[in-house]
Amino acid sequence: MSFGGPQWPQEPQQQGQQGYGQQPGHGQQPGYGPQQPYGGPQGFGQPTDPQGFGQPTGQPNPFPGAPDPFPGAQGGGQTPDWGALAAASASRSRRKRWLLIGGGALATLAVGAIVATAVVTTNRNNDTAKNGGGDPTGAVSPTGTPTPEPTFSSVAPPPPPNPMDYISDPKKDKAPLTAEGLFPGKQMSMNKRSYKKGATSATTNCASVTQGGLGTVLKQNGCQRVLRATYVKDGVAITVGVAVFPSEAAAQKAKGQATGGIAPLVGAGVRDFCHATVCLRRANSIGRYAYFTQAGFADGKKVTKADKPVFQASDDLGTFAFNQIYARGRSQASAAAGAPGE
Known part of the structure; x- marks a missing residue:
């Protein structure tokens, strides 16, 4: 040894x-x-x-x-200096340890730099999200938690109110009803054809504003009110009357049984017409309203099938009455849709 x-x-x-x-x-x-x-x-x-x-x-x-x-x-040669060799070995060991320590310190600094960079980057992204410039898909919220995906109720929303429901049911049809409200302005225009408005009227005695057997039909079906207005254009005069009933069924029945016609409304520059002559009479209904028109020449001339202006005027006033009644239902439905609890 x-x-x-x-x-x-x-x-x-x-x-x-x-x-x-x-x-x-x-x-x-x-x-x-x-x-x-x-x-x-x-x-x-x-x-x-x-x-x-x-x-x-x-x-x-x-x-x-x-x-x-x-x-x-x-x-x-000379005998090796074992003490010098041992000292050199110890020096190498110390140098190796310093290298390991130095390498570990550098690795620690590198990891710290990476972490610091990640923190700075995260803070910058959060600031952007807080200012409203983040990912619009909502991948990460400003608080760092995932933004929840939008949820939708499985219950379908109720359909919007139907205007017909309001002009068919007197319990819902509560809006004010006047002749001037139903026939507003001083004239009426339909498809670029203008009609000047004459007199208007409203009464609860439905039979008093009719001709022939129409009064009896209205009374039997529970007529509550009749609103009238007269329009004139190019020598043709037309009176439109809107009768109000307690139900849609009553209005339809009155339309089907209609005979005679609505009495012409004179005044406001319109003289008597459709007396002791031939005029064009029509009847229709929408909801709990039945509407009737009587059109003829203002000078008393008889109406024939060839008199297209009279037929055109009757069509225009009938369409106008229909639109006004439906607009009444649409207005009440819109108000109900925007009201709380509806």
């Missing part, structure tokens, strides 16, 4: 050479490796024999003529 410091390197014995400690003449068996020389560690690091035998200067070879028990250890 060695006495302090690293062990000397061992080399195998060469063939034909007796190993140290073997009996001569026992063949060429390999030696048992180098043995510690007598004298112990004395002379380590001392100047070597100038002859190169590897023995310390001033120390005789204890076995003259025997093979060198430490082949290769001396190398023909």
Whole structure:
């Protein structure tokens, strides 16, 4: 064994050479490796024999003529300075430790820089989201939590109110009803054809404003009120009368049973017409309202099938009455749709 410091390197014995400690003449068996020389560690690091035998200067070879028990250890030069070698090894170990410590510190700084960058980036993204410039898809909210996707109720919203419901049911048809409200303005225009408005009237005595058997029909079906207005255009006069009933069924029945006609309304520049002559009478209904028209020449001339202006005037006033009644229902439906609790 060695006495302090690293062990000397061992080399195998060469063939034909007796190993140290073997009996001569026992063949060429390999030696048992180098043995510690007598004298112990004395002379380590001392100047070597100038002859190169590897023995310390001033120390005789204890076995003259025997093979060198430490082949290769001396190398023909000075004995290695084992203390210097040990110091160099320790220096390398310290340098390696400093390199590891320095590398760890650099890695820590690099990780810190990455984390700081991530924090700065996150804060910048959050500021953008708070200012309304974030992702419009709502991927991340300003608080950093996922923005919930929009939800929709599985219950279908109720349909908007139907105007017909309001002009068919007296419990819903509560809007004020006047002749001037139903026939507003000083004239009426239909498809660029203008009609000047004459007199208007309203009464609860439905039969008093009719001709022939229409009064009886209105009374039998529960007529509550009749509103009239007269319009004139190019010598043709037309009176339209709107009768109000308690139900849609009553209005339809009155229309089907209609006979005679609505009495012409004179005044406001319109003289008597459709007396003792032939005029055009029509009847129709919408909701709980039935409307009737009587059209003829203002000078009393009889109306024939060839008198297209009279038929056109009757159509225009009938369409106007229909539109006005339906507009009444639409207005009440719109008001109900915007009212709370409806």
